[in-house]
Amino acid sequence: MDIFNRTELSKEKITPYNKYPYIVYGRVSTEKDEQVSSLENQIDICHNWLDQHHFEWNESSILLDDGISGTTILARKAMRLILEKARKREIRMVLFKSISRLARDLKDALEIKEVLISARVRVITIEEGYDSLTEGKNDMKFEMFSMFAAQYPKSISVSTSAAFAAKIRRGEYRGGKTAFGYKIENKKLAVNEEEAKVVRMIFDLYNHHGLGQKNIMYRLNKELAEGTIVGPRFKDKWQLTTVQRILKNPTYCGVVVSNRYEMVKINGRKKQIQNPPEKWHIYYDQHPKIIPTKEWQKANSKTYKQSKKKITPWNELRGLAVCSECGSNMVIETSYYNRKKGGRTVWSYLRCSAYRRAGKYGCVKHDPIPYNDFRNFIIERLKEEGRKIQFDLKNNLDQKRGQKIELLKNQIKKAKIKKRKLIQMYLEDELITKGEFELERQEIAENIKKWEDQSFLLDQETDETVHIKDIKKAFTMLEKTDEDLYPAFQALIEKIFVHPDGHIDIKYRFSNN
Structure with missing residues (x-):
């Protein structure tokens, strides 16, 4: 084609922007009520943008990752499907309510955008007003908002830690399950005397009667069977690990330790690690003591004669x-x-x-x-x-999964046969009108894409088989x-x-x- 021939150029079919095959992506990271409702908000905001720009709304173009953290992309099946569709040139545009819905991690956000842009997919984030079609090669705006989105969960973590610290300084309990021996009264820790009796007994047997942790466990279970003491909260018998945790817990001498653990991202997955002691936040005399400080220190400063290391046989x-x-x-x-x-x-x-x-x-x-x-x-x-x-x-x-994939393949095969027959009915037999042909053809195409997407998602579940x-x-x-x-x-x-x-x-x- 002569590119300088305007008549010939005008005959070439160019897809208008508002006829793009698109995807609306939504994600929530928790199942809290406000988060669940925000999923509807995301779709509604994207729907409104599409209406304003004269796109035809298509319910089947919505892909959601429900209850999936934005800081880990490996678990996000819908996002992986979008990237696969982009590589196959099956979509031309992806719409997000905000960059934070795309990803909370800066590295992931940039990588996702790179894959989409390289596949000539238009990327739009409504809240930030970012549109790759108009921004061109200027990545500064996207990178800046991605950095803010990545910083947000860290800021929330810092704010939450500060709120916890303020509660501790006021003598309030910061939340979560209370240690055995305590209860909550007026937002503060108070001693549960029935349970505290067992805690004192454990420290007394360990510090002053020479009983080891396992023998203490036997003694507790014996008295539990006789009905003289209460049992642990979530088990019907005393366990060795429960006795060990009680002896090591500084809560019983009025001490609160925070910032002991933190979540880090390793190879795309979150993992909890323990911080070095110098990063811990330690608060003293924050609530009533069940045992004196010296008793806790004595229990946690015992030294034992080093015995020969017992080597457990390899268990295949x-x-x-x-x-x-x-x-x-x-x-x-x-x-x-x-x-x-x-x-x-x-x-x-x-x-x-x-x-x-x-x-x-x-x-x-x-x-x-x-x-x-x-x-x-x-x-x-x-x-x-x-x-x-x-x-x-x-x-x-994995018979059930295999049958599902086979069923989808058969449906796709039948739909393609139906599509060929439809073309014959319209072009050769002239049994249907052009309008009927277009309507039926579009429905078949949408069904084929839907079944191909479902088959792709099933193929992603290789870790489960x-x-x-x-x-x-x-x-x-x-x-x-x-x-x-x-x-x-x-x-x-x-x-x-x-x-x-x-x-x-x-x-x-x-x-x-």
Whole structure:
């Protein structure tokens, strides 16, 4: 085409701005009422902008990430779908209420914009008045507002910490669950005498009667069974970890520690880390003490003779084998017998971790199962199951998800056949009018796009399934029994339920049992 020929140029079909295929994106990060209502506000604001600019409103063009934090993009399926659509040139514009809905993280916001702009997708954030079509190469406006959006959650965190600190200085409780032994009265911590009796008992037994933490737990459960003391708030028995937390908690001597932990972003995911002690905020004498400061210091300054480090045998079935009675992990317990003629006999057997921690107060005693016998039994059972299924795993592995994807593919296929027949009815058979053809064609196209999007989202859920090739590889690994089979067990087994009488039930990942 001669670009200087105006007549020829005018014949070329140019899509008007208000005919762009577009996406309206919305996101809320929590399920609080005000956040849920803001989702409707986001859509309404975008709808109003589209009306003002003479776009035709399309409900199917809305994509939402509900209850997903804007500081982590990895969990945002709708945003990943938008980026995929942009790469495939299926959309021309993405509309956001504000940059904060696009992302709270500066790096993520810039990367998302870069992907969209490079795919020639128009980016609009209404509150900031940013429009990539008119801004051109000037990124300063977008970067500036992105920086403000990234700073907002940090500012909120600082403000919240300052509000907590002000509450503490006023002697008010800053919120959350109170420590065992306390209750809330007039927004302040007050002593719950019934529970405080147990706290004092724990410190007394530990500091003045020479009882270790495990023996204290046994004593508490004995008195709990006799009805002389109350139990912990959220469990029916006293646990070793509960006793340990009480002994270490400075709240009982009137001390409040804040800013001990913070959330950081590592590889696109949030993780809680502990700050160094110099960053902690420590407040003294903020509420009534249950024990004197010297008692707490004594309990937390005990030194013990360093014993030989006990090496726990490698457990290839860790996290998989659980107690059928309480659901706790089955762990390896090791016993030794020194022979008279020299040498040592070692036994390694499975034991319920709750029973190991709390004895009969934690769970029931299991018949001893030697670990090596248990491991060999599991391997043989897996081999037997492998021979049964003969690797015909396609119908068993995530059957429900596979059926959904197959159904969507069939719907897309039928829709495309219907589209070809529609064209024939209009062009060759002349059975329908142009208006009827356009209306029907548009409906078919929208359905195809909707089903393709749903199929894409299902394909994104790969973390929730185990692939067939991994299953086959895991079965192959079982032949090498002298190697570490932890990866194979993880790929093949969902749970192993160990009963007190030694009976074992296995739930596999590759079948529906």
